[in-house]
Amino acid sequence: MNIQWYPGHMAKAKRNIRNDLQLVDLIIEILDARCPESSRNPDIDSFSKDKARIMLLNKADLADPSVTAQFDRYFRNKGFYTLEVDARNKGSLKKLNALIETACAPIVERNKARGIQTPVIRAMVLGIPNAGKSTFINSYVGKAMAKTGNKPGVTRGNQWIKVNSRLQLLDTPGITWPKFEREIVGMNLAIIGSINDQILNIDELVFYLIKYLVRYYPSCLSDRYGVEIETAEEAIRVFDEIGIKRGCLKKGGDVDYSKTAKIILDDFRSGRLGRITLEQPMREV
Ligand code: G4P
Numbered sequence: 001m002n003i004q005w006y007p008g009h010m011a012k013a014k015r016n017i018r019n020d021l022q023l024v025d026l027i028i029e030i031l032d033a034r035c036p037e038s039s040r041n042p043d044i045d046s047f048s049k050d051k052a053r054i055m056l057l058n059k060a061d062l063a064d065p066s067v068t069a070q071f072d073r074y075f076r077n078k079g080f081y082t083l084e085v086d087a088r089n090k091g092s093l094k095k096l097n098a099l100i101e102t103a104c105a106p107i108v109e110r111n112k113a114r115g116i117q118t119p120v121i122r123a124m125v126l127g128i129p130n131a132g133k134s135t136f137i138n139s140y141v142g143k144a145m146a147k148t149g150n151k152p153g154v155t156r157g158n159q160w161i162k163v164n165s166r167l168q169l170l171d172t173p174g175i176t177w178p179k180f181e182r183e184i185v186g187m188n189l190a191i192i193g194s195i196n197d198q199i200l201n202i203d204e205l206v207f208y209l210i211k212y213l214v215r216y217y218p219s220c221l222s223d224r225y226g227v228e229i230e231t232a233e234e235a236i237r238v239f240d241e242i243g244i245k246r247g248c249l250k251k252g253g254d255v256d257y258s259k260t261a262k263i264i265l266d267d268f269r270s271g272r273l274g275r276i277t278l279e280q281p282m283r284e285v
Contacts, residue, residue: 029044033060033084039194053081060084221273
């Protein structure tokens with residue numbers, strides 16, 4: 001299943017982002033903690049070399065905490081500042097002010113050496129669709145400033161938001177990138193809801209998800225649906241059994257896979273299956 005999703009408005013948004021990067025000191029990238037590597041836009045590295053970088057591992061409440069801790073270390077080893085957050089919860093953002101000052105200290109120092117003061121830090125907020133950018137900005141700024149919604153791909157222009165006298169954020173539209181380098185990246189982004197569902201084969205996508213869960217999180221499936229799982233090779237039987245248990249049957253009695261798939265995907269996305277992460281940090285670190 002080779003998923004690609006880079007509609008025209010995103011190419012335009014990327015050009016705007018690239019232009020506006022010269023205006024900021026810091027990039028705050030919102031990742032989805034359920035697949036931090038897949039949700040990280042590889043284009044950003046190439047055009048932000050002189051910027052301070054913070055990775056927010058958002059939706060940490062939905063991800064496997066032990067894997068999130070591994071990703072935290074992984075990104076720090078790569079030279080990024082990181083914070084695990086639940087953007088809906090203001091309390092999880094408490095450490096962010098201090099982290100921003102730390103991340104920007106070298107830039108402030110560099111400016112100082114050139115006789116330039118840095119009274120205001122300007123940060124760009126980036127992320128794929130549905131990563132939680134609007135939710136983050138609403139919680140952080142404290143007012144309903146940015147519009148939220150769950151439709152990936154709704155275009156908004158870049159927009160400045162004043163957090164306080166020291167910090168301004170530049171909100172940007174959620175974008176993906178022209179080619180997902182690995183098939184798994186597209187699958188992960190589709191599972192978390194960052195790709196327009198209408199272009200997806202949901203049955204196939206959920207079959208892949210079940211295979212993954214049977215292997216790495218079998219108890220999430222057995223606890224939620226009461227299915228027995230003995231070996232990692234049982235995805236088809238598990239798919240069938242969940243359909244039967246949930247009463248998703250067609251007229252002749254066959255399992256309605258589409259209906260079953262929608263239930264499973266919805267349960268995953270909303271956290272009803274438990275805290276699950278779809279990938280591990282790459283092995284090179
Ligand atoms: P975006 O601007 O990056 O596109 O994302 P947005 O903030 O609209 O968030 C997308 C969905 O993710 C929203 O749910 C939002 O509530 C949810 N969300 C954001 N951050 C977190 C988080 O840290 N944890 C959890 N569990 N959910 C998060 P929605 O169902 O589309 O809208 P709503 O009904 O919750 O408002």
